[in-house]
Amino acid sequence: xxxxxxxxxxxxxxxxxxxxxxxxxxxxxxxxxxxxxxxxxxxxxxxxxxxxxxxxxxxxxxxxxxxxxxxxxxxxxxxxxxxxxxxxxxxxxxxxxxxxxxxxxxxxxxxxxxxxxxxxxxxxxxxxxxxxxxxxxxxxxxxxxxxxxxxxxxxxxxxxxxxxxxxxxxxxxxxxxxxxxxxxxxxxxxxxxxxxxxxxxxxxxxxxxxxxxxxxxxxxxxxxxxxxxxxxxxxxxxxxxxxxxxxxxxxxxxxxxxxxxxxxxxxxxxxxxxxxxxxxxxxxxxxxxxxxxxxxxxxxxxxxxxxxx
Amino acid sequence: xxxxxxxxxxxxxxxxxxxxxxxxxxxxxxxxxxxxxxxxxxxxxxxxxxxxxxxxxxxxxxxxxxxxxxxxxxxxxxxxxxxxxxxxxxxxxxxxxxxxxxxxxxxxxxxxxxxxxxxxxxxxxxxxxxxxxxxxxxxxxxxxxxxxxxxxxxxxxxxxxxxxxxxxxxxxxxxxxxxxxxxxxxxxxxxxxxxxxxxxxxxxxxxxxxxxxxxxxxxxxxxxxxxxxxxxxxxxxxxxxxxxxxxxxxxxxxxxxxxxxxxxxxxxxxxxxxxxxxxxxxxxxxxxxxxxxxxxxxxxxxxxxxxxx
Numbered sequence: 001x002x003x004x005x006x007x008x009x010x011x012x013x014x015x016x017x018x019x020x021x022x023x024x025x026x027x028x029x030x031x032x033x034x035x036x037x038x039x040x041x042x043x044x045x046x047x048x049x050x051x052x053x054x055x056x057x058x059x060x061x062x063x064x065x066x067x068x069x070x071x072x073x074x075x076x077x078x079x080x081x082x083x084x085x086x087x088x089x090x091x092x093x094x095x096x097x098x099x100x101x102x103x104x105x106x107x108x109x110x111x112x113x114x115x116x117x118x119x120x121x122x123x124x125x126x127x128x129x130x131x132x133x134x135x136x137x138x139x140x141x142x143x144x145x146x147x148x149x150x151x152x153x154x155x156x157x158x159x160x161x162x163x164x165x166x167x168x169x170x171x172x173x174x175x176x177x178x179x180x181x182x183x184x185x186x187x188x189x190x191x192x193x194x195x196x197x198x199x200x201x202x203x204x205x206x207x208x209x210x211x212x213x214x215x216x217x218x219x220x221x222x223x224x225x226x227x228x229x230x231x232x233x234x235x236x237x238x239x240x241x242x243x244x245x246x247x248x249x250x251x252x253x254x255x256x257x258x259x260x261x262x263x264x265x266x267x268x269x270x271x272x273x274x275x276x277x278x279x280x281x282x283x284x285x286x287x288x289x290x291x292x293x294x295x296x297x298x299x300x301x302x303x304x305x306x307x308x309x
Numbered sequence: 310x311x312x313x314x315x316x317x318x319x320x321x322x323x324x325x326x327x328x329x330x331x332x333x334x335x336x337x338x339x340x341x342x343x344x345x346x347x348x349x350x351x352x353x354x355x356x357x358x359x360x361x362x363x364x365x366x367x368x369x370x371x372x373x374x375x376x377x378x379x380x381x382x383x384x385x386x387x388x389x390x391x392x393x394x395x396x397x398x399x400x401x402x403x404x405x406x407x408x409x410x411x412x413x414x415x416x417x418x419x420x421x422x423x424x425x426x427x428x429x430x431x432x433x434x435x436x437x438x439x440x441x442x443x444x445x446x447x448x449x450x451x452x453x454x455x456x457x458x459x460x461x462x463x464x465x466x467x468x469x470x471x472x473x474x475x476x477x478x479x480x481x482x483x484x485x486x487x488x489x490x491x492x493x494x495x496x497x498x499x500x501x502x503x504x505x506x507x508x509x510x511x512x513x514x515x516x517x518x519x520x521x522x523x524x525x526x527x528x529x530x531x532x533x534x535x536x537x538x539x540x541x542x543x544x545x546x547x548x549x550x551x552x553x554x555x556x557x558x559x560x561x562x563x564x565x566x567x568x569x570x571x572x573x574x575x576x577x578x579x580x581x582x583x584x585x586x587x588x589x590x591x592x593x594x595x596x597x598x599x600x601x602x603x604x605x606x607x608x609x610x611x612x613x614x615x616x617x618x
Contacts, residue, residue: 017326017348019348020323022350023412026412038573039326039572039573039574041329041331096570100332103332103335257610260575260610260613261405261610263348264347264348264352264606264607265348265575266569266573266574266575297573298573301566301569301617304617305614305617305618308610308613308614309614
C-alpha cells in the first residue's frame with residue numbers, strides 16, 4: 001500500500017475473510033461461519049476505524065494512547081495518508097507491538113504507567129501539540145462509521161444468519177456492526193461477547209445506563225480491558241444489541257484452541273470471544289446459523305504457546 | 310457441504326485465500342503475496358486432487374494409504390460424492406488425524422508398519438475388494454488435473470508475479486500449478502521448495518531423470534516425506550520447473566514462525582517450505598514480486614508449540 005490521501009475506506013481495507021469450518025461447526029453444534037479480520041492490514045479490524053478517523057479530519061498530527069491494535073492501525077492509517085502520529089504506550093509493552101507501530105512510521109512515546117497515566121500523558125502531549133487530533137479507539141462517531149464497513153460486508157454476504165456474535169470492549173466494533181447492518185437494510189440479531197471478569201457492558205445493558213468497571217479488568221482478552229463502553233457507542237448498543245454474553249477466561253482459552261485445531265485459525269484471545277460465547281451456551285445456539293466475528297489475530301507467540309498448552 | 314455427485318470441482322472447492330503481508334515482505338526483502346490453502350476444506354490443497362479423482366472414476370470404493378492430508382481429503386471427497394473409502398494409516402498416527410478421517414466418514418485401517426508396509430496392506434485390501442480404485446496422492450493425471458485448478462486461480466489473480474514458489478514432495482502440487490498456468494495461457498516461472506534432507510527432486514532435476522531417496526526422509530515437512538516424484542509428474546516438472554530450492558529444517562521452523570508472527574497465519578511445516586526457500590535465498594529473490602503457496606495448515610498443537618518456541 002502506498003500513501004494516497006484520496007482513497008476511500010473501501011479501497012484501502014482488505015475485504016474480510018469468510019471461512020466455513022464444518023469440523024468446528026459440528027463440535028459447537030451450530031452452523032458456523034467465521035468472519036475473520038486477522039488478515040486485515042495490521043492484523044485486526046481496527047484499521048477500518050483508524051483510517052476512517054484519519055482520513056476525515058483536517059489535522060495532520062494524531063495522538064492516541066494504545067498498547068494494542070488501535071495504535072498499530074493508526075500508525076498504518078497515517079502512513080497511508082502521509083500524516084503523522086504519536087502513539088503513547090506503556091514502557092512494559094511487548095517489544096513486537098512497539099516495533100509494529102514503528103514499522104508503520106508511528107512515533108512511539110513510552111511512559112512508565114506507575115508514574116503517569118496514559119490519559120495524563122496524552123493531555124500533556126496535546127498541550128504541547130495544540131494542532132493535533134486526539135483519537136480514541138472506540139468512543140467516536142468516525143470509529144463507529146469505519147467499523148460499520150464490516151457490518152455492511154457481512155450484510156452483503158449471501159448468508160441469512162440467525163445471529164451475529166462479536167467481541168465487546170468499548171463497543172466500537174459492535175456499534176459499528178449494528179450501524180452497518182442498518183445501512184445495508186438488514187435486520188440481524190447481534191450478540192456481544194464480553195469477558196466475565198470485565199462485564200461492565202452486560203451490567204450496563206441490564207441496568208439501562210452505562211456502568212464502569214472500577215479498574216481495568218485483567219482478562220486474557222486484552223482488547224476488552226476497557227473501563228466502560230463509550231458515550232457514542234452506548235445509545236446504539238442499548239437499542240441495537242440482542243444480548244451480551246459473559247465469557248470465562250477458560251472459555252476464551254478453549255475458543256483459541258478450537259479455532260486453531262478445527263479452523264486452522266490463529267486468533268488473539270479477544271478475537272476468540274465470540275466462539276467462547278457459543279461454546280458456553282450450547283443449548284441457546286444449537287442448530288442456528290451463526291456468524292462469529294474474529295476481531296484480530298495479533299498475539300505474542302509466548303502467550304499463544306501457553307494458550308495451546 | 311452436502312453430498313452431490315453432479316457438482317464440478319470448481320463448485321466444491323473453496324477459492325484459495327490471498328493475503329498481502331507487508332511486514333513479512335519487508336523482512337524477506339520481496340514483494341510477497343501469500344496464497345494459502347490452509348482454509349481449503351480439510352485444511353490443505355489436497356481436496357482439489359482427491360475430489361477430482363473420486364468424481365471422475367466409476368468405482369464406488371476407494372482405497373488409499375495416507376497418514377496425512379490426502380487421506381482426510383479423500384474421506385471428505387467420498388462423503389461429498391456418497392462414495393466409500395478405506396484409508397490405511399499407521400497405528401502410530403496422531404489421534405487427531407485418525408479422528409479427522411473418521412469425521413468425514415472414512416473407514417480407517419490401522420496397521421503396525423513394523424509388521425506390514427502400507428503398500429503391502431493396500432495390495433491386500435485391493436485383492437479383498439477387487440471392485441475398488443487404489444488412489445495415490447500425487448502420481449495420477451487426475452491428481453495433477455485437480456491441483457491445476459489452483460494454478461488457474463493464481464493465474465487469474467490480477468497480479469503479474471515474477472515467480473511462484475511452492476512445496477514439492479511427490480510433485481503433485483507443482484505439476485498441477487504448471488499445468489494450470491499453461492491452461493490459463495500464463496507463463497509464470499515456478500520454483501519448487503524441497504526439504505534439503507529429502508532432496509530427491511532437486512537431484513532428479515539436475516540429473517535429468519528420476520532419482521529416489523533410499524528411505525523416507527524424516528523432515529519436519531511431513532507432506533514431503535516421499536521417496537521420489539511420480540512418473541506422471543516428472544515430465545511436467547522436468548520441462549516446466551524453473552528450479553528446485555533446498556530448504557533446511559531450521560529454515561522450515563523459521564518460516565513457520567515468520568508466517569505466524571508477521572502474517573497471522575497458521576501453517577504446517579510443509580506449507581511453510583516456500584517461505585523457507587525465499588528466506589534462504591534473499592539475494593536471489595530481492596525486490597521480486599513473489600507468490601508463495603502455503604499448501605496446508607494441519608499441524609498438531611504440540612508440534613506447533615515446539616516450532617514457535
